[in-house]
Amino acid sequence: MSPEDLFVAAAASSYSVTLAEMLRAAGLPQSCLEIHAEGLVASDPGAVKFTTVTVRPTIHGADAGQHQAYEKAAIAARNHCFIGRSIRGNIAYVVGEVSLVESAK
Numbered sequence: 001m002s003p004e005d006l007f008v009a010a011a012a013s014s015y016s017v018t019l020a021e022m023l024r025a026a027g028l029p030q031s032c033l034e035i036h037a038e039g040l041v042a043s044d045p046g047a048v049k050f051t052t053v054t055v056r057p058t059i060h061g062a063d064a065g066q067h068q069a070y071e072k073a074a075i076a077a078r079n080h081c082f083i084g085r086s087i088r089g090n091i092a093y094v095v096g097e098v099s100l101v102e103s104a105k
Contacts, residue, residue, distance in 0.1 A: 004041060008053060011083045011093075012037035015055050018081035022073040023059070031061025031103060036096075053087070056096035061103040074098045 001009075012035045023030050040052040057074050074095050078084045084093050 004039060004050070007050070008037050008039040011039075011053050011087075012055060014081040014083040015057075015077055018084075019057060019074060019077035022077045022080070023070070026069060026073050028066060028069055028073060029061055029063055029103075030059050032059075034058040034060070050087075050091045052092040052094060054094045054096050056099070058099040058101060060101045062100035064100050064102050067098070067100060070100060071098045 015037070016033050016035045019035075020030070020033060034057070036056040036058070038054055039050050040054075041048055042051045055078065059070055062070060078093055078095050087093055
């Protein structure tokens with residue numbers, strides 16, 4: 001793994017833990033989280049750096065009728081997670097599409 005891969009993995013991990021806590025605090029059901037994360041790297045003369053990190057959560061066991069509440073929790077998790085707070089102002093940290101998968105009934 002490259003340092004860039006490790007950074008994106010750390011961002012996804014931090015986000016995942018924070019999102020789980022945000023969902024619990026909001027009383028939103030979930031059984032499993034999947035986080036797809038990717039980073040966009042740009043090359044300046046003499047330096048390579050991240051410009052954007054995007055996370056796309058998929059929430060399993062969700063209540064699809066509360067999609068807006070899940071999106072709100074996803075944004076709050078971005079704003080409160082350790083990595084998100086650490087990179088704010090230096091790297092664009094974006095929450096992409098929030099996907100919900102309802103539990104089988």
